[in-house]
Amino acid sequence: MPTDRLSATFSALADPTRRAILARLVLGETSVSELAEPFDMSLPAVSKHLKVLEHAGLISRSREAQWRPCRIEPEALIGVDSWLEDYRRLWNERFDRLEDYLKKLQAKGKKRGRKK
Amino acid sequence: MDEPTIVVTRLVDAPRELVWQAWTEPRHIAQWWGPNGFTNTIHAMEVKPGGVWRFIMHGPDGTDWPNKIVYREVVRPERLVYDHSGEGANDPHRFHVTVTFTDKNGMTEIVMASLFPSLAARDAVLKFGALEGGGQTLDRLADYLPTI
Numbered sequence: 001m002p003t004d005r006l007s008a009t010f011s012a013l014a015d016p017t018r019r020a021i022l023a024r025l026v027l028g029e030t031s032v033s034e035l036a037e038p039f040d041m042s043l044p045a046v047s048k049h050l051k052v053l054e055h056a057g058l059i060s061r062s063r064e065a066q067w068r069p070c071r072i073e074p075e076a077l078i079g080v081d082s083w084l085e086d087y088r089r090l091w092n093e094r095f096d097r098l099e100d101y102l103k104k105l106q107a108k109g110k111k112r113g114r115k116k
Numbered sequence: 117m118d119e120p121t122i123v124v125t126r127l128v129d130a131p132r133e134l135v136w137q138a139w140t141e142p143r144h145i146a147q148w149w150g151p152n153g154f155t156n157t158i159h160a161m162e163v164k165p166g167g168v169w170r171f172i173m174h175g176p177d178g179t180d181w182p183n184k185i186v187y188r189e190v191v192r193p194e195r196l197v198y199d200h201s202g203e204g205a206n207d208p209h210r211f212h213v214t215v216t217f218t219d220k221n222g223m224t225e226i227v228m229a230s231l232f233p234s235l236a237a238r239d240a241v242l243k244f245g246a247l248e249g250g251g252q253t254l255d256r257l258a259d260y261l262p263t264i
Binding site: 087093102 | 126128130138144149150151152226
């Protein structure tokens, strides 16, 4: 997943209302007005959130039906997940190098100690 | 810890003071920071609250990656708290990181906890990964869960 897309995903997920919308969509596709109900929000406000989610690839909106149902797109979340995994790998490799380096430093220290 | 974090730990066979130096002195940190195949040019490193560590990671393909770390808490030799970002002030990949060094009979345990750029992102991943059930996402998430 390109970085800019991942950024869009992260920032889309940063909002509690949008996460709640996603949580609702996990249960199945639904209409905008149904989504708006529990939030005490105007339809345009909900539509704005949906646009952000759609831009991030987290949801899609059908063009077939008149009521344009929203559905969740799990692919985008998998992108976030593999990014997390890369991050963890980066740090494990970094710790490997740190360990090697500390060994070298200590070996040097011992040598110096013997010379005294 | 209430907030969502990802934690990486390592027990290294070296005294805590030495580990601290390896993390806080430019001549040392350039030797291991990497990542694999990368070299680093360190422009400034001032390890104190509000101090900045600015460096460029040179990738194996010649790409340069500017990095900026701003230290928030510095407690020698046990604790470092910093924000890590690229150059942009609103870099969405900015991390809030806490590193602790604990003496374990002459060895040192390093615990690195990173708060996500969006705290919520990982929560969401856990939640939806779990709901998806049994998929590859869930398998990988099993690694993260014990670290919360």
